[in-house]
Amino acid sequence: MKKLNRERVNNLLAGIAQFGKTEKGITRLAYSEEDFAAQKWLLDQVKDLDLQVTEDAIGNLILRREGRHTDWAPVAMGSHLDTVTQGGAYDGVLGVVGALEVMYMLQDEQLDRPLELIVFRAEESTRFGFATIGSKIMAGVGDPKKFSTATKKGDLSFEDCLRESGYDPDRYSEAIRNKGCFHCFFEMHIEQGKVLDETGEMIGIVRNIAAPTRFKITVEGLADHSGATPMSFRKDALVTAARLILAIQEAAVKESENGTVATVGIVEVEPGSINVIPGKVVLWVDLRGVNEESIQNALKNINGAVSLFAEEDEVLITVDMLTADKPVPLSDELAELFEEVCREGDISYRVMNSGAGHDAMHMAALAPTSMIFVPCKEGISHNPREYAKPEDIFTGIEVLAAAVKRVAVGR
Amino acid sequence: MKKLNRERVNNLLAGIAQFGKTEKGITRLAYSEEDFAAQKWLLDQVKDLDLQVTEDAIGNLILRREGRHTDWAPVAMGSHLDTVTQGGAYDGVLGVVGALEVMYMLQDEQLDRPLELIVFRAEESTRFGFATIGSKIMAGVGDPKKFSTATKKGDLSFEDCLRESGYDPDRYSEAIRNKGCFHCFFEMHIEQGKVLDETGEMIGIVRNIAAPTRFKITVEGLADHSGATPMSFRKDALVTAARLILAIQEAAVKESENGTVATVGIVEVEPGSINVIPGKVVLWVDLRGVNEESIQNALKNINGAVSLFAEEDEVLITVDMLTADKPVPLSDELAELFEEVCREGDISYRVMNSGAGHDAMHMAALAPTSMIFVPCKEGISHNPREYAKPEDIFTGIEVLAAAVKRVAVGR
Numbered sequence: 001m002k003k004l005n006r007e008r009v010n011n012l013l014a015g016i017a018q019f020g021k022t023e024k025g026i027t028r029l030a031y032s033e034e035d036f037a038a039q040k041w042l043l044d045q046v047k048d049l050d051l052q053v054t055e056d057a058i059g060n061l062i063l064r065r066e067g068r069h070t071d072w073a074p075v076a077m078g079s080h081l082d083t084v085t086q087g088g089a090y091d092g093v094l095g096v097v098g099a100l101e102v103m104y105m106l107q108d109e110q111l112d113r114p115l116e117l118i119v120f121r122a123e124e125s126t127r128f129g130f131a132t133i134g135s136k137i138m139a140g141v142g143d144p145k146k147f148s149t150a151t152k153k154g155d156l157s158f159e160d161c162l163r164e165s166g167y168d169p170d171r172y173s174e175a176i177r178n179k180g181c182f183h184c185f186f187e188m189h190i191e192q193g194k195v196l197d198e199t200g201e202m203i204g205i206v207r208n209i210a211a212p213t214r215f216k217i218t219v220e221g222l223a224d225h226s227g228a229t230p231m232s233f234r235k236d237a238l239v240t241a242a243r244l245i246l247a248i249q250e251a252a253v254k255e256s257e258n259g260t261v262a263t264v265g266i267v268e269v270e271p272g273s274i275n276v277i278p279g280k281v282v283l284w285v286d287l288r289g290v291n292e293e294s295i296q297n298a299l300k301n302i303n304g305a306v307s308l309f310a311e312e313d314e315v316l317i318t319v320d321m322l323t324a325d326k327p328v329p330l331s332d333e334l335a336e337l338f339e340e341v342c343r344e345g346d347i348s349y350r351v352m353n354s355g356a357g358h359d360a361m362h363m364a365a366l367a368p369t370s371m372i373f374v375p376c377k378e379g380i381s382h383n384p385r386e387y388a389k390p391e392d393i394f395t396g397i398e399v400l401a402a403a404v405k406r407v408a409v410g411r
Numbered sequence: 412m413k414k415l416n417r418e419r420v421n422n423l424l425a426g427i428a429q430f431g432k433t434e435k436g437i438t439r440l441a442y443s444e445e446d447f448a449a450q451k452w453l454l455d456q457v458k459d460l461d462l463q464v465t466e467d468a469i470g471n472l473i474l475r476r477e478g479r480h481t482d483w484a485p486v487a488m489g490s491h492l493d494t495v496t497q498g499g500a501y502d503g504v505l506g507v508v509g510a511l512e513v514m515y516m517l518q519d520e521q522l523d524r525p526l527e528l529i530v531f532r533a534e535e536s537t538r539f540g541f542a543t544i545g546s547k548i549m550a551g552v553g554d555p556k557k558f559s560t561a562t563k564k565g566d567l568s569f570e571d572c573l574r575e576s577g578y579d580p581d582r583y584s585e586a587i588r589n590k591g592c593f594h595c596f597f598e599m600h601i602e603q604g605k606v607l608d609e610t611g612e613m614i615g616i617v618r619n620i621a622a623p624t625r626f627k628i629t630v631e632g633l634a635d636h637s638g639a640t641p642m643s644f645r646k647d648a649l650v651t652a653a654r655l656i657l658a659i660q661e662a663a664v665k666e667s668e669n670g671t672v673a674t675v676g677i678v679e680v681e682p683g684s685i686n687v688i689p690g691k692v693v694l695w696v697d698l699r700g701v702n703e704e705s706i707q708n709a710l711k712n713i714n715g716a717v718s719l720f721a722e723e724d725e726v727l728i729t730v731d732m733l734t735a736d737k738p739v740p741l742s743d744e745l746a747e748l749f750e751e752v753c754r755e756g757d758i759s760y761r762v763m764n765s766g767a768g769h770d771a772m773h774m775a776a777l778a779p780t781s782m783i784f785v786p787c788k789e790g791i792s793h794n795p796r797e798y799a800k801p802e803d804i805f806t807g808i809e810v811l812a813a814a815v816k817r818v819a820v821g822r
Contacts, residue, residue: 125686191639192638193636194640194644214685224791224793225603225604225767226672226793227603227621227672227765227766227768228604228766228767228790229604229672229790231672232664233790241653242656243657246653249647256641256642261642263687265637265685266680267678269678274537274540274625274696275535275537275542275674275676276495277676286685286686379640382636382687
C-alpha cells in the first residue's frame with residue numbers, strides 16, 4: 001500500500017473550501033451552483049485515478065475502480081460535499097477526500113473487489129428541510145414528493161430543484177439500490193461532538209447513529225397593533241412560542257442522560273414588524289437520540305406543553321411531523337475490524353454513538369456499514385470555526401485504508 | 412356646510428385599499444410603488460376640490476385651499492397612506508380621506524383661514540425601523556441619516572430610498588417647519604384599540620399620545636451541530652432569547668395598570684437552519700406608554716433580565732436603543748372644542764389616551780394639536796381584519812368638519 005500523501009489531502013480539503021466561501025463561513029447548499037462547481041473541480045483533481053464516473057437519477061455521484069472480479073459487490077465508501085448555511089470545511093468533505101486518498105493509497109494494489117466512492121447529494125437539511133436525501137432515495141426510503149413538503153418561502157421545492165438541475169424527479173426510482181449492492185459501506189466523518197477532543201482518543205468507532213425526529217410547531221394568535229392593544233387583550237403567538245422553546249429545551253435536558261438532544265433552529269414570525277404583535281410563529285424542531293424510549297419521552301413532554309400552552313394562552317397550536325427516523329445500529333463485525341486495525345497500529349480509539357445523522361445510516365439498510373470519527377476541535381461543527389487537525393485526519397484515512405484493503409481482498 | 416357624501420367617502424376608502432392589496436392584507440410600504448400610485452390616484456379623484464398641491468423635500472404631500480386671509484396660519488389636518496406589511500384599509504387612510512371630505516363639506520364656506528391637508532410619508536416603522544418619519548422631519552426632530560440606522564437586510568436605507576424616489580436627502584431641512592406654521596392641527600384616526608368598540612362610545616377625544624421606546628436586543632451564543640452537541644455544552648442564543656421574550660412580556664404586564672405595553676415583533680435567528688443551534692438572535696422590541704415613570708420601570712426590569720440571563724446563560728447580550736420618544740400631551744383647548752361639538756350633536760364620546768403613536772404627536776410641537784378616534788372593530792389593526800363601521804366613520808368626519816369650521820373662522 002502506498003503512503004498517504006499529506007499535501008494532496010490538504011490541497012483537496014483547502015480547494016473544496018473555496019466553493020461557497022463567504023465572510024461568515026462556507027455556504028454550499030445542495031444542488032447550488034457552488035455544489036456543482038465543487039464536484040467538477042474535485043473530479044478534475046483526481047483524473048489520474050482513472051475512475052469510472054457515473055451519476056444516478058438524482059445526482060448522487062459514483063466513482064468506481066474495478067477489482068479483479070468485476071461482478072463482485074464493491075466495497076463502498078462515501079459522504080457528502082454540501083454544507084449548511086455558514087458551515088465549515090470538514091463536515092462531509094473529509095469523508096469524500098479521505099475516501100479518494102484511500103483510492104490513491106490502494107491504486108497499485110491487486111484487489112478482488114471493486115471500490116466505489118459515493119458523493120451523496122443533499123445530506124444537510126438546510127435547503128429542503130430533510131436530511132440525507134441522496135442516501136435516503138438510494139436506500140428506497142422517501143421520494144422527491146415527500147422531500148418537497150417542507151419548502152421554505154422563496155426557495156425551490158426539492159422536485160423543482162431536481163428539474164432545474166437537469167434531473168427528472170419522476171425517474172427517481174432508477175436511483176434506488178437493492179440490498180447487497182455493496183459488499184459493505186464505510187463513512188469517515190468528523191465527530192461533530194466534543195468527546196474525542198476531550199478524551200484525546202484519535203479514532204471514534206461508531207456503533208449506533210442517532211436519528212432525527214423533526215417537526216414544525218405552528219402557533220396562531222392574533223396580529224394586532226403593538227401600541228394600542230393592552231397586555232391582557234393580546235394573543236401574542238411569539239410569547240407562546242417562547243414558552244415552547246423553553247419547554248423543548250427542558251424536555252431534552254430531562255433526557256440528556258440518555259443522550260437525547262433537542263434544538264429549535266428556525267423561527268418564522270408573521271407579519272414580522274416591530275409595531276405588530278406576532279399573529280403567527282412557526283418553530284422548526286430537531287430532536288435526536290440513540291435511545292428510542294428517551295426520544296419518545298421527550299416528544300411526549302413537548303406535546304404536553306403544546307396542549308397546555310394552547311389552552312392557557314388561548315392560541316391554536318399545530319404540530320406537523322416532518323421526519324421520525326429510528327436510531328440505526330451499525331455493523332458489529334466491521335466495528336471489530338476497525339478495533340483490530342487500531343490496535344495493530346497502536347492508535348487510541350473509542351467505541352461510541354453518533355449524535356448526528358449520516359448517509360451511512362441509510363446505507364446500513366443495503367449492506368453491512370461502519371463509520372469512524374476523527375476528533376473535531378471543541379466539538380464545533382456547522383460553523384465556520386469547525387476544525388480537525390491534519391494529524392488526526394491522516395490517522396483516520398490510514399485506518400480507513402487498512403480496513404478497506406482487508407475487506408476488498410478475498411470473498 | 413354641505414352634507415357629507417357617504418358614497419364618496421366609501422369609494423375613496425375602497426379605492427385606496429386596492430393599492431398593495433394581497434391575499435393576506437394590504438402591504439403598501441412607505442415610498443413603495445403602491446404608495447406613490449395610491450397618492451396619484453387619490454389626487455385624480457379630488458381634482459374638483461381645486462386644491463393647490465405641493466410636495467416638501469422628502470415627499471410629504473400638502474394640499475391647500477385658500478382662506479380669506481392667505482397670510483393667516485392655516486388650519487391643518489393630516490394622516491398617512493402607508494401601511495404595515497399585511498395591514499388593513501383604515502389606519503392612516505381614514506384621516507386622509509376624512510380630511511378630504513371635510514374640504515368638500517366646507518367647499519362653499521367663506522373661511523378666514525386657509526385649510527391644509529398633509530399626507531405624511533412613512534408613518535409606519537415597517538420599512539425603516541422608525542415610525543412617523545415624515546412628521547418627525549417636518550417637526551425638525553431627526554434626519555435621514557438617523558432614519559437609515561435600522562435598515563433591514565436586503566432593503567434600501569431611508570437615505571437611499573429617498574434618492575431612488577427622486578428626493579435629495581441632503582436637502583431634507585427644507586421640509587422642516589417652524590412653530591406657529593399652522594393655526595392648529597387635527598388628525599382623525601381609527602382607535603386601534605378596543606375601548607370604544609367595547610363601551611359603544613362613538614368618538615374618542617385624545618389627551619395624550621403614548622410614545623414608542625424601541626430597541627434591538629442581540630444575543631450571541633455559539634452555533635453548533637444540533638445532533639452532536641450535548642444539552643449541557645450548548646450556548647443556544649434562541650433559548651436565552653426566549654427567556655427575554657417572556658421577561659419583556661412580564662415587565663409590561665407588571666406595568667399594565669399604567670397603560671404600558673411591550674411587544675417583540677421581529678426575531679432574526681442566525682444561521683437559521685433546522686440542524687444548527689442558533690448562534691445569534693436579534694429581537695426588535697417596542698415599548699410604549701403614556702406614563703414616563705412606568706415606561707422607565709419596565710425598561711429597568713428588561714435591562715435587569717438582560718444582565719441576569721447574560722450571566723446565567725454565559726452569552727453576550729447587547730441592547731441598541733433605536734428610539735426613545737416621550738409621551739406627548741395634546742391641546743386641552745381643542746379637546747374641549749371637540750367635547751362641545753359632540754355634546755351639541757348629541758354624540759357620545761370618551762376622553763382617552765392613544766396607545767399608538769401618530770403624526771399628530773410631532774405636529775404638537777408646531778401648533779396646538781388634537782386627535783379624534785373612531786371605534787375600530789375588536790380593536791384590531793395592522794391586520795387585514797381591521798375594520799371601522801361606515802356610520803362611525805361618517806360621525807367622525809362630521810365632528811371634525813364642525814371643529815375645523817369653528818377654528819377657521821375668525822382670528
